[in-house]
Amino acid sequence: MIEENRAALVEARDKLGREQMAREDSISKEDKSNDQEGFAESESSMSLLQETVRGYEVSYLALDCIKTGESLVINECDAVAELEDILGQGTIRTTEEVKSVGQQLLLLQDQLKQVKDEKKKIIDNYTSERTMRKKYYNMVEDMKGKIRVFCRIRPLSRTEDAQGGVIAVEKIDDFSVSVDTPRGPREFQFDKVFTAEASQEDLFQDTNRLIQSAIDGYNVCIFAYGQTGSGKTFTMVGDKDQKNPGIMPRSFNAIFDIIRESSTKFDFKVSAYMLELYNDRLQDLFVSPAGEAHGQPPSHGQVRRVEIKRNRKGVVFAQGAETKEAFSAQELYALFLQACANRHISATKMNVESSRSHLIVCIMVDSRNLTNGSVSTGKLSLVDLAGSERAAKTGAKDHQLKEANSINKSLSALGDVISALSAELPHVPYRNSKLTQVMQDSLGGNAKTLMIVNISPSECNLEETLTSLVYATRVKAITNNAQRHVESKVIAQLKEVIIRLRSGQTVEDEDV
Ligand SMILES: Nc1ncnc2c1ncn2[C@@H]1O[C@H](COP(=O)(O)OP(=O)(O)OP(=O)(O)O)[C@@H](O)[C@H]1O
Structure with missing residues (x-):
């Protein structure tokens, strides 16, 4: 979402820049008096563009705050100063805009929480699916007559503790164990892993x-x-x-x-x-x-x-x-x-x-x-x-x-x-x-x-x-x-x- 907003902001800023350049060009050619109608049209599209850019900037700021974990406090004066610090003087003109940023922020925070909850649910489902799959795989292997193998990790001994007590083995789930090797983690699968x-x-x-x-x-x-x-x-x-x-x-x-x-x-x-x-x-x-x-x-x-x-x-x-x-x-x-x-x-x-x-x-x-x-x-x-x-x-x-x-x-x-x-x-x-x-x-x-x-x-x-x-x-x-x-x-x-x-x-x- 933040990426989409960033792209839209860049595009809107580009467009605004081009519009400004075209406008300055036309002023320098002093053809304003010749084309009053065209000038008014350009003025109105400029202000529309400025409005769009500001909208994206405000959203961008709100999204960025969420991304970095900050929250915007809707204290109007502070918020205006804070936003203007980032967006430049005069970009936030009304307390209404600050309030709107705050509301967007709350909305986005809510959406983010929902996304996080959904992500957790998906990860939980995936983990339990993975565990079930391994369990059924082991059952099939067992029925085929495969030898069953359990892995048991004992507690750290006193000697090992005295040598720094660095743990290199971790149980991932009931059926997998991971070992930290100099070449990176290496996973092993067993019929059951005991810690x-x-x-x-x-x-x-x-x-x-x-x-x-x-x-x-x-x-x-x-x-x-x-x-x-x-x-x-x-x-x-x-x-x-x-x-x-x-x-x-x-x-x-x-x-x-x-x-x-x-x-x-x-x-x-x-x-x-x-x-x-x-x-x-x-x-x-x-x-x-x-x-x-x-x-x-x-x-x-x-x-x-x-x-x-x-x-x-x-x-x-x-x-x-x-x-x-x-x-x-x-x-x-x-x-x-x-x-x-x-x-x-x-x-x-x-x-x-x-x-x-x-x-x-x-x-x-x-x-x-x-x-x-x-x-x-x-x-x-x-x-x-x-x-x-x-x-x-x-x-x-x-x-x-x-x-x-x-x-x-x-x-x-x-x-x-x-x-x-x-x-x-x-x-x-x-x-x-x-x-x-x-x-x-x-x-x-x-x-x-x-x-x-x-x-x-x-x-x-x-x-x-x-x-x-x-x-x-x-x-x-x-x-x-x-x-x-x-x-x-x-x-x-x-x-x-x-x-x-x-x-x-x-x-x-x-x-x-
Ligand atoms: N799961 C565990 N929980 C608590 N203590 C443990 C556990 N596993 C091993 N120990 C302790 O670790 C020490 C070494 O264990 P143990 O004598 O069983 O090793 P071993 O593999 O049989 O060694 P060896 O091959 O030399 O006979 C013992 O003091 C034992 O009580």
Whole structure:
């Protein structure tokens, strides 16, 4: 509007200038007396033009006041002086004109407010449309079997705060995060973005339905990925005194809550094995490092070798790992605490209590339908990966350096698998590391998988944050083929018979 007015003003001023020049010309030629009629006509068109120019100037001033955020106070004397200062002496001749400017101003301010309200409405609509579009896109991707990826930004740590506390990561909406890079902002899209304000409960609410899937007979994997100190253990396990329990303890409760609710329709059996992958060696966490199983002597006086195998349906299992049954969430949690006591952790410069191994908690849920006798077998794998790190930054030396190298090697093998899967290459190098073997059914396999990429908000971790986000974006492109593992009553019975026969037991006719 201001531009249109400016153009009209320039045009009117031009016209007035030309008219003035023509008039002076005619006076100099002293033909005024010869053409009295023409002169009067020119006089009247001049005054009309002057009037038009003044009108535009007044509007221009009013618009300019609005643009700069000033408001004209209709104090007649001051306003006249003020307007004349800008427009030149004699341009505002009456207080009526000032009042008219004031009225125009009020009108324009009103129009501007309406335009601003409309603009806000359009932006709000656009944002909610964009959010809905992303939500539906994610739902479609989920239905196609794409791995879901959440991004969690942890709060600024004290060390980061001491280093200036510059924030380089910002959540744009529920599904997007923007990172300030030296080349400008870079945006990443995920299935959900959680900020430092998001509670453990908030995160778990979006995770909960996967627990139901595991109980329904699906193979489910939830894993946390990120640089050391980015919040993986906080997300998966929780804080040390369990004031903010993470996904693992919450899942234990959720499993038994669901079981309780369905106990009239199903018979359940919950068992678990817990492993750590330390220096590329799989260790059974139900066996203490000294080699003694908790409460039991080690078989043949030796620690059993744990090997990763896949059954005919492609589901990964740990052969040789001790599997323990749990009858309540408390029992499962007690088993978990037992396992954690055997883990390798140590302090790095980046994290006072850093996990130096990958933690793998596998919970198997067998359920028998009491109505038709069918049996489903679900598996919930909860994985807290060790943190990717740069040795120089973490201050690792000697055996810590060996740990760091081994962690980085396994994560790099995981990266190769992810790259191959996201690029849909014919060969996926699962066999290059134990970690990729453990996760074979979760990445490109038959599992419903959720990855949580944990990141720091600080500028000082920018490089690692970008690496993690690029990595996570690739994971998002991987498609799994999740299938429910259910067997009919007859097959389940026959399998039971085979197990009994193999163990030397006798089988009666009525068992078949
Ligand atoms: N969302 C969060 N809210 C509050 N504190 C957090 C959050 N995330 C992480 N922290 C804190 O940040 C610190 C580092 O987190 P954590 O130990 O979970 O990192 P990590 O990624 O598991 O590190 P590492 O790979 O070295 O084991 C811990 O003190 C943790 O309590």
